Amino acid sequence: MERELAAFGARHLRGDEHVVGNFSSGGTESIILAVKAARDYHREKRPDVTCPEMILPTTAHAAFHKAAHYLDIKVVPVAVDPQSFKVRADDVRQAITANTIMMVGSAPSYAQGVIDPIAELGDLALEKDVWLHTDACMGGFLLPYFKRLGEPVPDFDFSVPGVSSISMDLHKYAYSPKGASLVLYRHKDLRRHQIFACSSWIGYTIINNAVQSSKSGGPMAAAWAVLNYLGDEGYLEIARRKLAAVKKIAAGIEAIDGIRLLAQPQMSLVAYTSDTVNVFHIIDEMNALGWYIQPALSFDNSPAHIHLSINASNVGWEEDLLKDLEECVRIAATLPEGDLVKMVRGALEQIDLENVSDEDIKGLLAMAGIDAGGLPDRMADINGVLDALPPKAREKILTSFVNDLFVQ
Ligand SMILES: Cc1ncc(COP(=O)(O)O)c(C=O)c1O
Structure with a gap:
């Protein structure tokens, strides 16, 4: 089933007979696997790069930040065009350094639903010999159908020569139950670096082509069935x-x-x-x-x-x-900005957001009427407060909140 699903993915994304792929539990896992493959490919090919960098448009999905965090890769962010919300290939070019191992384009990006200029990024990838990943978790399945219906869908798949790998989820617009994605590579030499083998312990030898080791065959069988049924x-x-x-x-x-x-x-x-x-x-x-x-x-x-x-x-x-x-x-339009936003904004001015403690956060959350029991029905004030915070402080507060949520 995995082979059939990967072969379907390769055909759907206009790959030739060399394109290979695997099934994974979702977009995030496909992305982590592709980033690991790119990292280890470059480790072998360019051992001089000790601090690998990945160029991410600000619209690239958070899963790439997660992959960078898990795999110790430096994120080099690139702002997108403020009108089209697509990354500009020239801006990516400026961000390339001797340590760049990977760049990313989305088809489409989650936030604004627009497609990055993958063909231009592909040319750049070939010129600079950098791995280009198309994140088609959202669009890989659906966009080819939109194209067949006459929509002007730009090339984003293996028809672009510089694309090394693509993630495409089945549990989004292929309507498979959750836990279904494909990660595809232009050829086996790239995919080899995704695989993890371990014989360095007392026990059975592990050879995994995904993050999970023991895993359910259920989502894969379900995806196979839904694809064939529809x-x-x-x-x-x-x-x-x-x-x-x-x-x-x-x-x-x-x-x-x-x-x-x-x-x-x-x-x-x-x-x-x-x-x-x-x-x-x-x-x-x-x-x-x-x-x-x-x-x-x-x-x-x-x-x-x-x-x-x-x-x-x-x-x-x-x-x-x-x-x-x-x-x-x-x-x-008739509703005022809540007092809470003003109150918390005032309190925030007293707090060093870089070093905010869990106790400070608890105080802030209590002020916002939030306790470990959950969230209020109306979220405008809370969203307003989060929106007023720098992103790092948002992350800290939400981590503390979730850590408190999952307790006995
Ligand atoms: C463009 C894009 N990439 C990756 C992901 C991550 O996928 P998942 O939630 O299946 O891990 C998403 C999720 O919405 C997405 O929209």
Whole structure:
């Protein structure tokens, strides 16, 4: 089954007969594996590089930061274009050093749903002899269908000669149950570095091609079954309906006073914001009506915004969504910024955020009405406070919160 799934992935992403791949538990695991493969490939090829660097557009998924953290690789961030939210190949070029082992482009990025210029990055990768990974966790499966439906999908897959590896999730738009992803490599010599073998202990010899060792075959069998059950025509039909829904929703958002799209969606992820209304209030209002829409905090040149991932099950609800959204924007515009944000902002000025202790954090959380029991229904104030914090402080506070959540 794993071989069949990998062969499907290679064909779907226009690889030749040399492309190989493996099944993993999700996008994050596929990404960790590709980063490990790139690191170990360069360790062998360029042993002089002792502090490997990975160039990450600010839109690259957090899983790359996790991989860098686990595998001790330095992240070199590159800001994306403030209008298109795509990385510019020239900016990546400027970030390349003698220690660069890997660069990354997304197809599409999670946040704004836009596709990085993979062909240009591929040229750069070949010129500089650097590993290029396309993160197609979100789009690898769906974008080829959108292309068949006539959408102008730029090349992002193995048709781009400089692409070394691709991650493509099955548990997103292939509708497999969670725990299903593929990581693919241009040829076996690259994939070899993903594999871990250990015979240096008293016991059975381990040869793993993934992070997990003992693992369930369930998700793989389920993915194989779903793929075969829905089939090519089934997925094309789902894609057709989804594409129509995305277009309707994007046009509808543009027509609502007070909100605007951050970028034209190139797949099914839609990001929008407001220059006049607190987006966190809009989210609370929408969620109170039973919608589930996701907040995204501001980072670098991307403002706080609202994220929608349009799915097959959302098709048919577009008009209800837009009607409620318009009303929620109107209501949110009448709501004041909470006292909490002002109070906590004041308290924050007294705290050294670099060295904030767990006790300080507990105090802040208590002030925000949060205890280990969970979160309040209305999150606008809390999101407002998090948004006002530097990202490192957000990470510290959330780590402390989750550490307290999972206790007896
Ligand atoms: C572009 C992208 N890459 C990677 C991931 C990580 O995937 P997972 O949540 O399956 O680990 C996601 C998740 O949404 C994603 O959108």
